[in-house]
Amino acid sequence: MRVLHVSKEFEPLSSGVARHIQGLARAIQADDTVRIAILAPRVDVAGGGLDVRQGGYRSLWSAVADHDLVHVHGARTPIAAFAALLAVVRGRRLVYTPHCYYDTGSRWRRLFKRLWDSTVERLMVRAASAVVLLHKGWEADLARRGLQPTRTLIIPNCIDDHRQPAVANPEPLEGAPALLSIGRLDPVKRLDDVIAALKTPPLTQAVLHIVGQGSDRSRLETLTAQWGLSSRVRFHGWQDDAVTQQMMAGCKAMVLASEREGMPTVILEALLAGVPIVCSDIEGCRAITDAVGWNGVFALGDIPALGACAAQSAQRTVPATVIEAVRHGFTWQRKSAELVAFYNQAVPQQRPTSWMNRLALYLTDYDNPRSLGTRLRTRRAGPLRDMIEQTYARHGHVKVLDVGGTQRYWKILPATYLASRRVSITLLNTGPASQLLQPPFSSVRADGCDLSQFENRAFHIVHSNSVIEHVGSPERVERFARELVRVAERYFIQTPDFWCPLEPHCMTPFFHWLPRRLKIWLVRHATLGHWRRATNHQQAEFMVDSVRLLTRRQMQILFPAARIIRERILGLPKSLIAVSP
Structure with missing residues (x-):
């Protein structure tokens, strides 16, 4: 299923909405x-492994047509409304996350x-298959505005479960205590209250x-000068x-005095x-502080209470x-699975119409036990099962590292x-797990070309299915192969055969044998599998270059001690499957 996220900007370095989209x-x-795929008129960073496209209204018509579901973000934003309209016109399912309604101005x-x-807002909410809210308090807010969604989902702002926030040897910030505020400079943030405190x-x-x-910013700088506090307020501007993170580690407490927030990620971070962190006693902040048991809140607009709360919190530590x-309640890995389940429920499974799409489904529908792909995987499990049996007989248990793997794949074995x-x-995998994993599964984030976090032979078996052809340049492919051989006693590495007439990713005969320029032209002008x-x-260049199929000879060079099964x-x-002796 293909899902298009649309927002007025994708600037995660400075935008809470963009950070939400990025994490999700x-x-x-x-x-x-x-x-x-993510589409926005303003983009400030590369995708970092995500399909991020910079484009405006002209890009929406074709982008919506190329996806099964459209998820728009941002209350009262024209581009979100236009994307929602096109989704309805083109018969695509619509999901809407308003994030926050600011009523100031x-x-x-x-x-x-x-x-x-x-x-406009009323029509968008009615048209959406679901409206995603950051916490349950927003349901009453929608009702107050006369907005009646068909269905609501609660997907709060979250953080990456694998985030490593610790900073070694941080440099203390100036001040006794040093207070830190991170966020957009807007009157709704009430930074003038913090300065007055x-x-x-x-x-x-x-x-x-x-x-x-x-x-x-200019108003705040003027107030700071008028109150004679210029020597005690530092405007650092934007920082990456x-x-x-260095500044967070170097401060004694952080401050958030906003009068309205959807669900501020800065508290979680x-x-x-x-x-x-001390924050104003508003619903968006309470949705986090109450849930995790943190009591650093003060009454909105109460400057003496803000000062006292900040001074007290600066003497505290955050309990374990x-x-x-x-970690338990606000990680994307736990919450995103709910949205994926709804995506799958909302988009009806349509029977492919073209012969190419029908062939692609027959070959790769691994949820259908009768598909050719499922039967081949089951047959392929024979050598893998033998390897597990031999390892179990030797060690009494089996530790497997599946590089680029998914829990779904392992249905090949009961x-x-x-x-x-x-x-x-x-x-x-390079990205976080998309669902909660149950034993015997666990997850770790790393690049398969650099497994230095693992010692030699840390695992009994290393397994990889249809990954090596995606790692990039020939040099990266060689590093990938060396690392797999190093970290386990035995290996089981599968990849599509270059000499298969049907290219397995775009399901187009002879595609991978064509000149690169012609492949790019085809991808630019046609849907292929x-x-x-x-x-x-x-x-188009990115899609073509994302796959480098290998020959049997190349696999034998990469894994010289292996038996290559075709x-x-x-x-x-x-x-091709490289199986260690």
């Missing part, structure tokens, strides 16, 4: 049943917002460090993640890093129970068999 997409992309601006809510008795020696950019509660042989399987037509030349269909080569 990274968690979902580990699920091989869903493919995510001039009289005319507030009037315009109310008019939008009663017209520096005049309260508990904070007479404090220094406030402000990281972020926005329209409110590495610098902000601070607590996970072990940094005390709070950190663990953040769960009862894996349990009887005491098999534990570590799934290694699993590959939707590329929207631009750059994307799988065939009707006498034609289909796959």
Whole structure:
């Protein structure tokens, strides 16, 4: 299934909405049943493994057509509304995440917002198969605005379960205590309250460090000068993640004084890093602090209470129970699975119409036990099962590292068999796991070309299925092969055969034997099997270069001690498997 996320911007270095989309997409992309693309007019970073496309209104028509479901983000944003309209016109399922409704502004601006809510917003909410809210409190907010969704899902802002926030030897920030604010500079954030709190008795020696950019900076600088606090307020402007993590580690407490928040990720990031944070007593903040057991809140607009709370929190440490509660309740790996389940439920399974798509489904529908792909995988399990039996007889248990693997793949062996042989399987991928894993499965994030975190022969068996052809350049392929051989006693490495007439990724005969320029032209102008037509030349190049099929001779060079098994269909080569002796 192909899902298109649309937002007015994808700037995760400075936007909470973009960070939400980025975290969600990274968690979902580990699920091989869903493919995510992100479209936004403003993009400030490379995709980092995600399919991020910079484009506006002109790009939407073809982008919506190329996807099965459209997920739009951002309340009262014209491009989200236009994308929702096109989704309805083109018969695509629609999911809508408003994130937060800000009701501030001039009289005319507030009037315009109310008019939008009663017209455009109401139609979007009604048209959506589901409206995704950051916490349950937003259900009452929607009702107050007269917005009645068909269905709501609660998917809060989250963090990466594998995030490593600790910073070695941080440099302390100036101030006694040093206070830190990170976020957009906007009147709704009420940073003027934080600056005013520096005049309260508990904070007479404090220094406030402000990281972020926005329209409110000049007003805040003026207020700071008028109150004689210029020497105790530092405006650092925008900083990247590495610098902000250093500053978080170097401060005594963080501050969030907003009058309205959807669900602020900064609270989660601070607590996970072990940094005390004080925040205003509003529903968006309470949705986190109450859930994890953190009591660093103060009444909104109460400046003496803000000062006292900040001074007290600066003397505290974040309890381990709070950190663990953040990990348990607010990680993308746990929450994204709910949204993936809804995606699959919302998009009806349609029978392919073209012969190429029907062939692709027959070959690769691994949920259908009668498909050719499933039968080949089951037959392929024979040598793997023999390897497990031999290892179990030698060690009494079996440790498997599956590089690029998924829990779904291991349906080729019965769960009862894996349990009887005491098999534990570590799934290694570059992105986070998309679902909660149950024993015998666990997950780890790493690049298959660099497994330095594992000692030599750390596993009994290393397994990889249809991954080596995707790792990149010939040099990376060689490093990948060397690392797999190093980390386990035995290996089982499968890859499609270059000499199979049917290219297995785009399901097009002879495609992989064509010149690169012609392949790019075809991908740019046609839908090929699993590959939707590329929207631009750059994307077409990326798709073509994402696969480098190997010959039997190349596999033998990469794994010189291996026995190379060639799988065939009707006498034609289909796959290669390198099996260690």
